[in-house]
Structure formats: C-alpha cells, structure tokens
Amino acid sequence: MATDLTDPFDSPQVGVFDAPFDSALSERYLVYALSTITARSLPDVRDGLKPVHRRLLWAMRLLRLDPASGYKKCARVVGDVIGKYHPHGDQSVYDAMVRLAQDFALRYPLVDGQGNFGNIDGDNAAAYRYTEARLTQVAIDLMDGLDEDAVSFRPTYNGEEQEPELFPGAFPNLLANGASGIAVGMATSVPPHNAAELLDAAIALVDDRQADPLTFVSGPDFPTGGLVVDPAAVIREAYATGRGSFRVRARWSVEREKGGGWQVVITEIPYGVPKGKLIEQIAALINDKKLPILADVRDESDAEVRIVLEPRSRTVDAGVLMDGLFRLTDLENRFSLNLNVLDKDRTPRVMSLREALLAWVDHQLVVLRRRSEHRLAKIADRVELLNGYLVAYLNLDRVIEIIRTEDEPKAVMIAEFSLTDRQAEAILNMRLRSLRRLEEFEIRGERDKLEKERGDLETLLGSETRQRSRLKRDLGRVRNRYGPDTALGKRRTTIEEAAPAREIPLEAMIEREPITVILSQRGWIRAMKGHVDLSASETLKFKEGDGPAFAFHAQTTDKLLLVAENGRFYTLAADRLPGGRGFGEPVRAMVDLDGGTAIAGLLAARRQDRLLVVASDGRGFVAPVAEVIAETRKGKTVLTPRPGATLKIVRPIASSDDYVAAIGDNRKMLVFPLAELVEMTRGQGLQLQRYGDGGLSDAITFRYAEGLTWPMGGDTGRVRTEADLGAWRAARGAAGRMPPTGFPRDNKFAT
Incomplete structure (x- = not known):
C-alpha cells in the first residue's frame, strides 16, 4: 500500500490512508x-x-x-x-x-x-x-x-x-x-434564580466588578417553589466555586380538623420531581409498612399542588412524620450546581456566580456599543438623504428642469449640486406627491434631531462611564418588568436553613402497644397482645411436650435480644413477632441459629442499658446494649467462651447497681464491686469467681446498700433480704463462701 503523507483530516480527498488506528x-x-x-x-x-x-x-x-x-x-x-x-x-x-x-x-x-x-x-x-x-x-x-x-x-x-x-x-x-x-x-x-435579584447584582457589578452578588442573590428560585434548607455558608461556598449542591424540600403545613385530628398538606414539591412519581413513592412506603406512622396519601391537586398526608393517629408528631418522608422519598432532594458553560471564546469552563454575571454584563456592554454603532450608521445614511432632499427643495425648479431636459439627469445633478450618488438616486426616486411635503423646516427639524442623537451616541461610545450609566438604566427597565412585586417576578423558593432530616426512632415508626413475649423450650416464639398474667398457666398454652422457657412483658417498639449459648446475639423486632392466637413460629426461622445450639436468654433491649454477660466457667464482662444489637440474621458474636464452656448468664444491669453476686455449682457465693468487672463489646472477659470443681451456677448485679434478696421457695411468694453482706464481700476472682442460711437449694438468685 502506498503511504500518503498528507493529513487525512485536513485533506478533502477520499481514499484509504495509512495511519495508526489509535x-x-x-x-x-x-x-x-x-x-x-x-x-x-x-x-x-x-x-x-x-x-x-x-x-x-x-x-x-x-x-x-x-x-x-x-x-x-x-x-x-x-x-x-x-x-x-x-x-x-x-x-x-x-x-x-x-x-x-x-x-x-x-x-x-x-x-x-x-x-x-x-x-x-x-x-x-x-x-x-x-x-x-x-x-x-x-x-x-x-x-x-x-x-x-x-x-x-x-x-x-x-x-x-x-x-x-x-x-x-x-x-x-x-x-x-x-x-x-x-x-x-x-x-x-x-439552577434557576430570581431575575430581579440577578439584575440588582448585575447593576452593582457594572460599577464595581468586585461587588459581592450574594448581597442581592439569596439562592436558587425554582419554578415549583419549595425551600432551600442549606446553611448560608454552604450556599456561599457553592457560588464561589461554581460547584456544589442545594438541599431542596417540599413546602408543607398542618391543617387542623374538628375533634383534634390533623393532616399534612404539601403545596410545593422540589424542582424536577414528577408529582406522580412522588405519590407512588409515598404509597409504596405505606404498602410496604416502611413508615407505619403514615396512614394514607391523597392527591387533591388541581391547578395548584395539594398532596394530603394522613397520620396513623393524632398522637404522631408532624415533624417526625415529615422527617421520615424527607429521608425516604423525593420530598427532599439535592439539586446540583455545576456552572460549566461556554465563555465568549466558546471555551467550556466552570465559573463562579460573580464570573458568570460579569460575563453577561460584559456582553451587554458589547451589545450596547454594537447597537449604538448600528444606529450611528443609520443616522448617517438618513442625514445624507435629508441633506440631498434639502438641496432639492432649495433648488426645486432647477431639479425639475434637469429631470425633464437631461438624458442623464443623475450625473448632471451630482455635478451641479455636489450630491452623492445616493442623494441623487433618492431625489430621482421621489414621487411627485412628496414634493409638497418637502418643506425646509421639516427637513431641517428632522436633520437637527438626528444630529443631536448622533452627538449623544458619539459621546456615549467615547465614554465608558456613560456606557455603564446607560447600561444600568437599561437593566433597571428590565428589572422593573420582572420586579418582586410582579406575578412572574415574585420569589417562589424560600431560603431557610434547616437541620438534616432526623433518623426516625423506632418508637416513632411503630405504634406503641403492650405485648407479652413467650418463647417455648423447643424454640417457638409468639407475642400476645397486652400484658397478660404470667402466673396464670391457662393463658400460656404450648404444644404437647413443650413448655415455657422465657416469658416477659414488652412493647411493640422494643428490640429483643436472643442470646445463644455459643455467645452470639441475635436481634428480633417485637412488632414483627407472630401473634399469640396459636403456638407461634420457630424462632430459628427468623435468625441463622442452627438447631444444635441452645438458647441462653431472651430479653428486651434498651439502648441505654448494660448487660452482665457470663460464661459457665465464670468468665464474663459488662456489655453495652447498643453495641450488641445485630442488624442482620447472622447475629453478632459477643462472648467467645473457652473450650468446654458456654454462655450461661445474660442480665440487664440497673443504673443504680454497684455490686455483683456470683454463686457456683459448689454452692459458694462471692460479692464484689461492679467496677472491678471490665466493660467490653466482645471477648472472654475476666474471671468472676474461682472454682475448685464445677462452674458458675448464677450471677446477678444489685445495689449493695439495699442488700441481696432471694425467694423463700414454695408458692408463698415471700422473699428474704440479706442486708449484711460483709462476710461474702471480697475481690473479684476469689472462691467465696457458703451462702446465707435459707438461700435456695437450686443456687439461683431472684430475678
């Protein structure tokens, strides 16, 4: 193949060229x-x-x-x-x-x-x-x-x-x-802005190119209204760099109804969000029960937007409801700012707000000069013709004679009256009816008026100060047409700083109702409505061969901690538990807990609480509840028992508790300060009590000043309190001594 050394991109020739593909x-x-x-x-x-x-x-x-x-x-x-x-x-x-x-x-x-x-x-x-x-x-x-x-x-x-x-x-x-x-x-x-604010800023920049446009421009002004809720510093930074984003929210209000009820009415939505899509998002939240405090959404819009939201109950906080919607739907979104435009040289670049306004002001000055120069040319053309008409008027008889007698009247008139070609042509093209209007004072009046205008324009073009003054006057007229007192110019978007939408607490998302949680020995779990009497055996029914393992009162807003003997903690939502009409459902179907691992505990988790976690070999620690809540079915490993040991005790610690009591299978009891026990989120912990043989039987925290209480046994419900615990008080890790007289034979503390 012959090699063509010419550049195929500059050459109009068509053919095959030898050039690297890349x-x-x-x-x-x-x-x-x-x-x-x-x-x-x-x-x-x-x-x-x-x-x-x-x-x-x-x-x-x-x-x-x-x-x-x-x-x-x-x-x-x-x-x-x-x-x-x-x-x-x-x-x-x-x-x-x-x-x-x-x-x-x-x-x-x-x-x-x-x-x-x-x-x-x-x-x-x-x-x-x-x-x-x-x-x-x-x-x-x-x-x-x-x-x-x-x-x-x-x-x-x-x-x-x-x-x-x-x-x-x-x-x-x-x-x-x-x-x-x-x-x-x-x-x-x-984003769109208010024209009156932009023109005010532009007028200021005409005189002072270093003026701050944010003195006049408060922020975007969207056609659909809404609120820009970013802090002033964020808005200023975005405009200074030409890059950023604005957080835009819907405008809403609460309408009160008779009887104490209320509903939220949305009248403006964020710019660029289709209202139909927004309604679908809210409806999906209701159907999927992702926002249980919202009962219904209705679109009552006509020419104006009107979206009505009905809360689940009148006790719902409107601010919490809207925060949930802001987080989960496009009722709040971000509109990005990337002021990337073509400048006067057709070069793309990102400009600040002031640079963009200055570029527009400079363009207006160029337009003003070009229009002035164009008008000067028009005036010159007209004055030239008027001077010719004036010559014709002053020499009307001779002009008529030349036209009637000369074969080339145009050349004769040019030579005799020193006319230009355009002037002579204009005189020859006049109609006879126009002759009566060729009065000297009218011609001179129009010419003088044009000469004055020409002088003003020449002065304007020769003075940058006059150009700036003229531009400000012209911009002022446009500003009056789109001023804030006009229907089109009135600002629609409110600039109002607001905190980010709060994360909705579970208590706000779920209607709070009392329940009784029951977990059977074979791992079937259910939740009965209300706080039932746990001592009434007729209310707690189980399958044949099964029986109660854990039963306690809770609320639908609670998180439940399911604790396995291998030290893993699982989290269950109380509102998602099966109802109490039957025997419930296997709890192992709700979490990834294999059938060979026993359940060591089930209790309500409150984030501010702490837990006492102890293995069967007597090693344990204090764990913050907030750190042991698991977010997935796989759970979270908290205690890692040593070989041969299992997690045995998991109990909440009251805020006033200051001591720990532990008792072993050898029936020796030890009391030591809670402060001696380490607080951890994962591990084996420290040795609570030393054993010669066997392991831990039970452990509990209590307030030392109130003494230690345990049940007397039998059906009497009586309890006994030992106030003087000095004999059993020792450092953590001691062996302990025999418990007080009357302590239960099963070696269990009161719960």
Whole structure:
C-alpha cells in the first residue's frame, strides 16, 4: 500500500490512508466530543441558550409569533427549525420546545404554549400537530436588538439562510432559567434564580466588578417553589466555586380538623420531581409498612399542588412524620450546581456566580456599543438623504428642469449640486406627491434631531462611564418588568436553613402497644397482645411436650435480644413477632441459629442499658446494649467462651447497681464491686469467681446498700433480704463462701 503523507483530516480527498488506528480514532473522537460540548450540550454564558433553543426562538421570531399575535401550530415551527437551521430529529426539537413552554420546568418560560404541554405529574405533551405556540415577553427581551446588529450572524448548515450566533440577551437567561446538559467528559447543571435579584447584582457589578452578588442573590428560585434548607455558608461556598449542591424540600403545613385530628398538606414539591412519581413513592412506603406512622396519601391537586398526608393517629408528631418522608422519598432532594458553560471564546469552563454575571454584563456592554454603532450608521445614511432632499427643495425648479431636459439627469445633478450618488438616486426616486411635503423646516427639524442623537451616541461610545450609566438604566427597565412585586417576578423558593432530616426512632415508626413475649423450650416464639398474667398457666398454652422457657412483658417498639449459648446475639423486632392466637413460629426461622445450639436468654433491649454477660466457667464482662444489637440474621458474636464452656448468664444491669453476686455449682457465693468487672463489646472477659470443681451456677448485679434478696421457695411468694453482706464481700476472682442460711437449694438468685 502506498503511504500518503498528507493529513487525512485536513485533506478533502477520499481514499484509504495509512495511519495508526489509535491516533485516527482519538482524533475523530475528539472532533465528536468538541462538537457535543460546543454545539449541543453546554449553554453560552451570554444568552444561556443551547443551539437548539436559539434556533427555535429565531424561527418563531421570523414567523412573527410575538406575544400580541396569534398562535401557530408547533408542527409548523418544528418543521422550519429542522428544515432551515437544525438538521436533527423532529422529536428532539419538539421536546426542547415543550420544555421552553412548561411553567413548572422554566422559571421564566420563553414559549407561550396552547394545548397539552405536559404537566407536573410527569405526563408527556401532546403531539406537535395538536399544540400551538407563540413567544413570551421574556423571549422578546432576550432577542431585543437582533435587527440592530447587536450580534453577529452566520450561515446555516446549508448556506441558504442566516442565523444569529447568539442572542443579545437583555434578560439574564442562563441564571434566571438555569440549564442542564451532559456532554463528553463534562456536564452542566445550573439552577434557576430570581431575575430581579440577578439584575440588582448585575447593576452593582457594572460599577464595581468586585461587588459581592450574594448581597442581592439569596439562592436558587425554582419554578415549583419549595425551600432551600442549606446553611448560608454552604450556599456561599457553592457560588464561589461554581460547584456544589442545594438541599431542596417540599413546602408543607398542618391543617387542623374538628375533634383534634390533623393532616399534612404539601403545596410545593422540589424542582424536577414528577408529582406522580412522588405519590407512588409515598404509597409504596405505606404498602410496604416502611413508615407505619403514615396512614394514607391523597392527591387533591388541581391547578395548584395539594398532596394530603394522613397520620396513623393524632398522637404522631408532624415533624417526625415529615422527617421520615424527607429521608425516604423525593420530598427532599439535592439539586446540583455545576456552572460549566461556554465563555465568549466558546471555551467550556466552570465559573463562579460573580464570573458568570460579569460575563453577561460584559456582553451587554458589547451589545450596547454594537447597537449604538448600528444606529450611528443609520443616522448617517438618513442625514445624507435629508441633506440631498434639502438641496432639492432649495433648488426645486432647477431639479425639475434637469429631470425633464437631461438624458442623464443623475450625473448632471451630482455635478451641479455636489450630491452623492445616493442623494441623487433618492431625489430621482421621489414621487411627485412628496414634493409638497418637502418643506425646509421639516427637513431641517428632522436633520437637527438626528444630529443631536448622533452627538449623544458619539459621546456615549467615547465614554465608558456613560456606557455603564446607560447600561444600568437599561437593566433597571428590565428589572422593573420582572420586579418582586410582579406575578412572574415574585420569589417562589424560600431560603431557610434547616437541620438534616432526623433518623426516625423506632418508637416513632411503630405504634406503641403492650405485648407479652413467650418463647417455648423447643424454640417457638409468639407475642400476645397486652400484658397478660404470667402466673396464670391457662393463658400460656404450648404444644404437647413443650413448655415455657422465657416469658416477659414488652412493647411493640422494643428490640429483643436472643442470646445463644455459643455467645452470639441475635436481634428480633417485637412488632414483627407472630401473634399469640396459636403456638407461634420457630424462632430459628427468623435468625441463622442452627438447631444444635441452645438458647441462653431472651430479653428486651434498651439502648441505654448494660448487660452482665457470663460464661459457665465464670468468665464474663459488662456489655453495652447498643453495641450488641445485630442488624442482620447472622447475629453478632459477643462472648467467645473457652473450650468446654458456654454462655450461661445474660442480665440487664440497673443504673443504680454497684455490686455483683456470683454463686457456683459448689454452692459458694462471692460479692464484689461492679467496677472491678471490665466493660467490653466482645471477648472472654475476666474471671468472676474461682472454682475448685464445677462452674458458675448464677450471677446477678444489685445495689449493695439495699442488700441481696432471694425467694423463700414454695408458692408463698415471700422473699428474704440479706442486708449484711460483709462476710461474702471480697475481690473479684476469689472462691467465696457458703451462702446465707435459707438461700435456695437450686443456687439461683431472684430475678
């Protein structure tokens, strides 16, 4: 193959070229990437538009779809756009047009739509053959000056038409309406803002380029309202760097009902969240019982958003309910800020808020100068013609004679009256009926007026101070049109700092009800409603051959700790236990506990409590309840017994307890301070009591000043308290001595 040394990317020749594949691929991909960045995805900082939006508005302007005219079918507009300016798919162009007309998508819509243009629920717009549109006043302001050479034009893709490279942009569209887009290797995300605040900041920057725009701009102003709840420091940092995010919440209030009931009404939702999707999220929470304190959700919206939330009971705290919804649904979301835009050189870069506003102000100064220069040229043209008309008026008879008698009257008039070619041509083209209007004072009056205007414009172009003053006056007029006292300009989003949504405590998620938890000897568990009498055997029924192992009173909001002899702790939710009408369900089906491991304990876990955990060989420690709660079915290893030992004792420690009592199988009892026992979350612990033979029988914590109490035995229910425990008090790890007279023969303390 012959090697062609020319660059195939610069050469128009078609053929086969010998070039490395990686370089050929990278160069072609770079062309594609640059095209995506500069001509599709990123907006221009000066007018805030992408090419498709600019071409849509330009086509509508040529169709004379101004706010005072009638509507035209969107199909006509889309056809002109894709036929003359934007050779892409009609659906993508129509989708862009629909967004420009949606008042819930754009803070200041640029298209006034008639028909179905979609809704905040997320429904799509009707086909373009059914909808009609025209421009809004905002779009007119954005394009003001296109007829006055305010911006440059370029040929369209086929060279048959001309289109503006950008718009004059008397309206701060980039920041007022925001923008979003994903290019190759970069993206942009700009939230909408209040136009009046932006214009106030721009006016301040005209005089002082170091002015702080945040003096005037308090934060985003979304078309759907809501609240921005970030601290002022976070907002300031985001605007200073051009990168960050804003935490946006729905606006809600509580409506009281007769009888003490209430309901939450949501009137504004976060920007960009379809209301239909939001309702589905909330309904799913209710169906899946992930937010039990919420009973129902209703959509009562018409033209205004109204979502009604009914709590499970009137005792539910509205703030807790909303915090749960903020955490679990899009009633709170984050809108990112990535002020990545094309600057005046068409170079993509991330700007701060002040840089973006300064770029727009600089563009407005350029537009002001170009419009002034264009007007000067128009004035010069008109003054030249007026001077010619004045010559014709002063020499009317001679002009008529020349026209009647000369074969080349134009050349004769130029030579005789020192006229320019344009002046002579204008005189020759006058109609006879115009002669009576050629009065000297009218001509001189118009010329003097134009000369004065020309002098003012020349002074304006020669003074930057006058240019700044003129720009501030022009921006002030636009600001008055979109001021905070107007319906369109009134701020919709409230900037109000709020703490992050709280993690909802289990007690708030579940309706608190008393239950009686029963675990049988064979491992069947159930929860009976209410606190039943545990001494009444007729209320505790079991399968044949089975019997009670653990039974205690609890609440549906409790977490239960199931403790196995191998030292693993499992966690059960009390509200998820099977009902007490039957015999319950096997607890081993709820956790990963094999059948060969016995259950050592079951108790209610309260996070503020501590537990006494002791193995059969007398080694143990104090464990914080909060650290032993397991989050999965596999549980959590807390005690690691030595070979031959098993976990035997797990008991809660009262806040007032200060001593430990332990008794071994050898019937020797020891009392020592609780402070001598180490607090751990996992391990073997320390030796509570030393044994010559056997192991631990029981251990308990108590308050030393109140003495040690144990049951007398039998059905009398009487107990005995030993107040003087000095004989059994020793250091941890001692052997102990025989218990007081009357201590139970089973070597068990009172529980």
